[in-house]
Amino acid sequence: MxxxxxxxxxxxxxxxxxxxxxxxxxxxxxxxxxxxxxxxxxxxxxxxxxxxxxxxxxxxxxxxxQGSDAPQFLQMEGKARLIMQGARPLNAETPESLLDDDVTPADKFFIRNNGSVPEPAADPRAWKIRVDGEVNTPLELSLGELEGRFELVTRRLQMECGGNGRSGFTPQAAGNQWGNGAISCAEWTGVRLRDVLRAAGLKDSAKFTGHHGADSHLSAQGPAISRGMRIEKAMEEDTIIAIRMNGQPIPQMHGAPVRMIVPGWPGSLSQKWFTRIELKAEPHRGRGMGGTSYREPVRPIVPGSRNTGADFVDMESMPVRSVLTSHAHGARLPAGTRGLDIRGQAWAGDLTVSAVHVSVDFGQSWHAMTVNPPPNHHAWQRWTGRIALPSDGYFEIWYRATDSRGRMQPHAAANWNPQGYGANPISRVAILVG
Incomplete structure (x- = not known):
């Protein structure tokens, strides 16, 4: 036998x-x-x-x-029905159909944690942040002092997980298998990071930043994540120290009472529960830096192969991407539906979106949509249009965006890397008419 x-x-x-x-x-x-x-x-x-x-x-x-396994959904007071990506640490993705708001409400904002969520501040206005390193005058400022001393600005700013789209890679890369929903565009109020850095007096040797927060690694050994960036990005107008989200205090799950917002670049740079920024002459070497962490190959590597990341480069501006928000995947439409008004959002890291095209015949023909300009730099852009359906039956809506440099979403995820960054293939939504 x-x-x-x-x-x-x-x-x-x-x-x-x-x-x-x-x-x-x-x-x-x-x-x-x-x-x-x-x-x-x-x-x-x-x-x-x-x-x-x-x-x-x-x-x-x-x-x-998407497979036969039904997704698990988050059950949390004050949050919408997000798709669970992990319980420890807690990570949850926003379904594309919930990203229809021009300004993402707090309840629909995706959740990305790298470690333990710290206890809420007893007195938020007394929360301290420190600026040190390659500066002439190290600063320690409370939230109250930050708000009173520097000009407040309000901007709609996209924030996207560096691994958004990871599920598009074949073979599967390590990490949460995000679809397209690890993205948001809330309205943030805060102070420009550059104003604070200038107040500390940047030395000529200040070429990089290192970011620190109050969240600890799940092992309780050290910080959950500590990343940094080139000083040029730190000095941009839209890089801010945020104290309000959509006009309200930042929710605890999203970094209260103070967090950084570094729009257009991987969300891991937007330090939650922000406590300190250090200016450095050399690149930061905190947790989440170096190797293959938030880094991409300079030259293509064999998909599925091991790599130390020695010749990788840090991921900076995120790639162009689009979502369809008017119709959920698997939507059933009444018999006889022959035209469909559709809409969505598109964004392109530090760049803007120049075009969005849609196909309903498996990519044989593409139709241009109307793309609105962003309300401010680093905000996502609304796209709208109408598609024709010749009969009842099964259709797939394919959609792709093109950035301001002419680069469009590819048919398949490109530049495979072990931790799955930068996947932005054309997306497909299935609908059934009749």
Whole structure:
């Protein structure tokens, strides 16, 4: 009697490892989708596929791509129904359909923690931050002194996890498997970081920053994260020390009472529960710096290979990306729907978005959407448009953005790296009409 067992593989695993073979095994498909293969796929998807002839071979339909496991949702007072990415530390992603607000409400703001959430400040206005290192006059300022001494500014600023889009990589990279929802664009009020640094008197040797916060690593050994950036980014107008979010005190989960906002760059630089910034002559070497942490390959490496990151570079401006907010993935529309008004958001790190295009025929044709200018630099941009649907059936809305330098979202995640940064492939949302 044999002790060998047959290992069942999911459709997602089959397509990940060998898409062409998966087509044959799952649907009996060879080349163009037709006949029995078309009938089998249509039955699985719940309707006919009007643009079946345009569907690329080896493409797993978007309706099936997320796997059979239902996502787990966050249950937390004061927060919307976010998708759980991890419980310890707590991380949760905002579904794209909840990112429809021009200004992200606090309850829909994604959650990204690297360690333990500290206890709330007993007296927020007495919270102290320190500026030291390569400065002439080290400063220690309370929140009250910060607000009273420096000009307050209010800006809509995007903040995005450096690993946003990580789930797009094949093979899978390490870390939370974010979709597109580790992004927000709240309205932040605070003081310009450069005003505070100038008050401390920057020395000529001040070329980099190092950021510190009150959150500790889950092991209780040292800080949860401590990152830094080039002084040029620190001196930009939109890099601020924030004290309010959407006109209210910052919620504890999002860094109260004081946090940094470094828009357009990985959110790990936007130190929560901010306590100290040091100016340095050399790059900071805190937790989350060096190696493969928040760094990308200068030259492509073999996907799935190990790498020390010795020839990687720090991730700075985030890549162009877009989300569809008007219709949730898997939406069912009434029979006879022949036109659909759609909308979403798009952003491009330090750059702006010049175009958004949408396809409903598996990328055979693309249609330009209207893209609004940002209300201020580093805010995301609203896009809108209308698509035509020729009949009832299964459709996929593909959408891609192009930045102000002409770079558009690729068809597949590029520049694979061990910790999964910079993945920004074209997104797909499945809808069923009738």
């Amino acid at each position: 044999s002790n060998r067992r047959t290992v069942e593989r999911s459709v997602q695993e089959l397509y990940r490892d060998d898409p062409e073979r998966a087509d044959a095994l799952v649907w009996g498909r060879r080349g163009t989708l037709k006949g029995a293969a078309l009938a089998a796929m249509g039955a699985t998807l719940g309707g006919s596929i009007p643009f079946a002839r345009s569907m690329p071979s080896g493409l797993l339909p978007a309706a099936l791509a």
